[in-house]
Amino acid sequence: MIFTLNPKTLFLNYRPEIIEAIEKVIDSGVYLMGEELAGFEKEFAGFLGVKSVIGVGSGTDAITLSLKALGIQSHEDVIVPANAYPTVFGVAASRAHARLCDVEEDTLSVSVRTIEPVLTTKTRAIVVVHLYGMPVVMDEIISLAKRLNICVIEDCAQAVGAKIGNRYVGTFGDIACFSFYPTKNLSTMGDGGAVATNNVQIADRIRRLRMYGEDVRYHSLEPSTHSRLEEIQAAILRIKLLNLKDDLKERQAMGGKYRMVLNSVNLIPDILPKNITHGYHLFVVKSQNRDRLKEKLEAAGFMSLIHYPQPIHFQPAFQRIGNVTYTTRHFPVSENASRQILSLPFYPGLPIESQEKILETVNLWI
Ligand SMILES: Cc1ncc(COP(=O)(O)O)c(C=O)c1O
Incomplete structure (x- = not known):
């Protein structure tokens, strides 16, 4: 027999609570944008110590919608580490221009030294990927971004719970993206993702972008897709978050x-x-x-x-x-x-x- 990570292992301990939570959602008749989502968003924001968390359909969507919310256009550059395979798809889907950079030998993460050679006048953002769960040291990158007036997006898909000092990753940049793919540290039984930010305007825009660009139902301010974290997935995440x-x-x-x-x-x-x-x-x-x-x-x-x-x-x-x-x-x-x-x-x-x-x-x- 070959031992491998079967995602089931990450859920079996919570089986009774998960079944109870799913039944509650079934009985509620609300399957999208309901109280499980609102509850999870509030609880995850409390865990991270940020003002807003917005649940979306996947980590990839979290990256795409973040770049759109930051107003990054298709002719502008977004720096992405060349070893961050899943990250680039979210950037490409936003239609921004992904510009690759290399990583440091000892950390396999970006640093100011690896970012600087690929900066251009079109650079609008850097996606810092906390790969494997290992936090990227942020201070120098944040100082560089401030100096150049560019945005920092933290890709925390693999790093929920990682910290620098006593702050969780996802609280350093302008915006942070999370994935709840079944094998992640905080995972659900399907696709799911979230954006975290302390910027109220960006949070509002992400809330619109995940739902046809609507400010209120059936009133859209800008064309957008929809990307929603389902009630069943949010309910499962609330149980996993407690543990x-x-x-x-x-x-x-x-x-x-x-x-x-x-x-x-x-x-x-x-x-x-x-x-x-x-x-x-x-x-x-x-x-x-x-x-x-x-x-x-x-x-x-x-x-x-x-x-x-x-x-x-x-x-x-x-x-x-x-x-x-x-x-x-x-x-x-x-x-x-x-x-x-x-x-x-x-x-x-x-x-x-x-x-x-x-x-x-x-x-x-x-
Ligand atoms: C570093 C990183 N970024 C982005 C993603 C995309 O997340 P999702 O699979 O939820 O779209 C993943 C997940 O594989 C990831 O590991």
Whole structure:
């Protein structure tokens, strides 16, 4: 038998509460834009410590609607890290111009150093991706953005619960995007996403953009799609949110153990800065012999994954200028990383014996 993350594992513990919540929604007759959504938005805003949370249909929609709400036009540039495969789709759908940049070798995240070479007079925003749950250090990026008068969007799809100091990621930029895809740290049983912001005007505009551009029902101020977090998904998220802190503690204990047992040169970053709380969505190692390590893990009964096998500029979808442009078509750190990274089996509820077998196999073959 091969051990792999079956999303069911992340829901089974809450089965009775989830069934009760779904029945309540069925009986209410309100399936969209009802009190479960309002309740979740208020509770998640309270958890993060932001003024507004707006539920939307997915993390991808959260990114697309955020760029639209910030008023970014199709001829303007939005900087996206070249290794953030899922992020670029939300940018492309907004019709803004995704402009790739490379990432730092030790963190696989953007920094002022990797952003600066791709800045142009058309740059209007940077999407900072807290990849794998590891917070990107924000102060220098925020100072740069302020100086250039550009917006910062935090992609927190993989990083709910990660902190810098005592602030959660998603509270540093102008706007933050979350995904509740079934395997995420805060997840639901289908698609779901949210936008978080302290800016009241932006929040109002996102609320309109998720619903045909309407300020009141059947009165639209601007053309838009609809993208709604369904009542059943919001009800499930409310249950999961109550337990998020405990889930995160388990992820952090497991992450700490993996870090202690594995050689630090293979970790991202080698050493965790003291003021950082990792969200541990994924536990990613680097190996020159990645494919062999993957095979050895599989032979021992464990499925590992690659996030992501190719950087964005190698994807056929993003070859054409007009979708994504490149200062150069070469982002060496992202390219090398895609050949070396491996996401180890890692999720709450993974049995201790399995964790030990995984770590033993990795130490032997990395
Ligand atoms: C970093 C990142 N950004 C954006 C997304 C998109 O989220 P969704 O799948 O909810 O559209 C994901 C999810 O895979 C992600 O991991």
